[in-house]
Amino acid sequence: MTDQERHIAVWNSCLQIIEKNIDPQQFNTWFKPIRPVKLEGSNLQVEVPSDFFRDYIDGAYASLLGPTIRRAIGADARLYYLVRPVQNREGMVLPSGQSVAPSNNPVSIPTHQPSGSPSPFVFPGTQNLRINPRLNPAYNFANLVEGECNKLGVSAGESISMAPGKTPFNPLFLFGGPGLGKTHIAQAIGIGIKERFQDLQVLYVTGHEFKTQYMNAYKGNRIVDFIAFYQRIDVLIVDDIQDLQGQGSQNTFFNVFNHLHQQGKQLIFTSDRAPSELKDFEGRLLSRFKWGLSARLSQPDYSTRLEMLRSRALREGVSLSEEVLSYLASRVKTNFRELEGTLTSLVAFATLGHRDIDLDLAQSVTSHIVSEKESEISIDLIVKTVCEYFNITRDMLLSKSRKRNIVQARQIVMYECRNLIQNCSLSTIGAELGGKDHATVLYACSTVQDLIATDKLFHQWVDDIENMIVVPVE
DSSP: OOHHHHHHHHHHHHHHHHHTTSOHHHHHHHTTTOEEEEEETTEEEEEESOHHHHHHHHHHSHHHHHHHHHHHHOTTOEEEEEEOOSSSOOOEEEETTSSOOOOOOOEEOOOSSTTOOSOTTEEOOSSEEEEOOOOOTTSSGGGOOOOTTTHHHHHHHHHHHHSTTSSSOSSEEEEOSTTSSHHHHHHHHHHHHHHHOTTSOEEEEEHHHHHHHHHHHHHTTOHHHHHHHHTTOSEEEEESGGGOOSHHHHHHHHHHHHHHHHTTOEEEEEESSOGGGOSSOOHHHHHHHTSSEEEEOOOOOHHHHHHHHHHHHHHHTOOOOHHHHHHHHHHOOSOHHHHHHHHHHHHHHHHHHTOOOOHHHHHHHHHTTSOOOSSOOOHHHHHHHHHHHHTOOHHHHHSOOOOHHHHHHHHHHHHHHHHHSTTOOHHHHHHHTTSOOHHHHHHHHHHHHHHHHHOHHHHHHHHHHHHHHHOOOO
């Protein structure tokens, strides 16, 4: 057997093992398209159609792939991917796993229970324990698209990553609906801190996990160890803090919060609602959530959605035309997660169906994800909706009245026209709304964005109006 043939034989032996351990349809879908490229020492390189394909295999079949490769090649075996995008582009070689996850240095934590491990995130040890920060390397600032919807949170996060615990943003409280990027920003801060301050102990945990850990520690009579562990953290990121329910867990967290904050440690929280809207939380804990900065994340506008798609497509190694990008950005408006899901589905359909990604395919895929709207969104539709919502006439809206309610309704119309209508210029919006110039429209959009971030009632108005405009027909 020649060296040129050996990589094929090795991969075929791997396929024989894999085929016996998974469903035939899964095997045909995810392993038949893979092609062996070369074998150098213990490093096997295979070709896959996209980053999406690679990431799915790495996640869904990691426990099967690792032992299989080692069985075929040896204990030092490594699997590398050559990404050949759906469109005809030059491929790039990436190691399995893509990026290296940040890690913490070993730390000494005093234990009062000789048999107890202070946290499920600590690898077993004696005196020195290694805390897993649990940060996803993909959630970094480089992969984060900034727009008006998240500008405050991103700016504060970047400041924190350069000087954790030394900015006015402590704690940083990020809140907003699902899929708006709260977890991404929070983890990006942690990754940024680890890049600059290797010795700091960073930990990401969810509110539900903290509560579960507390309950286990309480049952095992290890509360002292539990608190000692968390008091040793330099940067604590708690995702979905609204899930931290229960008097005992909140009381313990209150003590942890006080200790860390007094020691100048950085605290970062995310939630699906503002601190003032959290239910069943102790008042003293809620007041501490408001000590630093509370930053609302809102629905991304068209330009931000378009930039996010460009960025993600580049990371996936997929070439999309401006026509397709523009179509997706105009059709999927809810949040980043839905937008990424749509792009992932589009790449999957193209990969598995051996098709180019064109407008027809994009329309077909999105038809299964985004319901058809009652009508095409237009300036007239937005004007009509806003007038109905505020119970004013069209003539009142387009008049030169400076009454506050009329001015705000007019500004919301301008903001929604820019946000919801594809390729609608500022000049066009101004001309349709009484001959306003583009500077007036730009000022109105900026004013609405600021009010959304600072005025709860105003934010509700905008949400209600958007739902009236884009909600699917039942």
